[in-house]
Amino acid sequence: MKKDKLKSAIMKVALGYTVEEVTEEYDAKEGELKLIRRKETKKDVPPDLKAVKLLLDEGAADYAAMSDEELEKEKQRLLKMLKEE
Numbered sequence: 001m002k003k004d005k006l007k008s009a010i011m012k013v014a015l016g017y018t019v020e021e022v023t024e025e026y027d028a029k030e031g032e033l034k035l036i037r038r039k040e041t042k043k044d045v046p047p048d049l050k051a052v053k054l055l056l057d058e059g060a061a062d063y064a065a066m067s068d069e070e071l072e073k074e075k076q077r078l079l080k081m082l083k084e085e
Helices: 002-015 049-065 068-084
Strands: 017-029 032-045
Touching: 002 017, 002 049
Parallel strands: none
Antiparallel strands: 017 032
C-alpha cells in the first residue's frame, strides 16, 4: 500500500499539478474577527523531469516482466490517471 501511494505521488509530480491557495485577511473590531479580504489563486506546478526519470527507471524492470494483458491493464490505468489530471 505504501509503495502504491509513493508511486502515485511521484506520478503526480512527474505530470505536474495545480494547487489552490486561499489567503484571508482579518480585522479585530470590538473583540471579534471580521473577514476583510479573501483571495483565491491557482498555481500550476510544472512537471518534474527527475520524477519522470525515477518512474521510468523504476518501471522498466516491472514492464519487461509483464504479460501483454498486464501491460494493457497498466496502459488503461495510466490513461485514466492522465485524464483525471
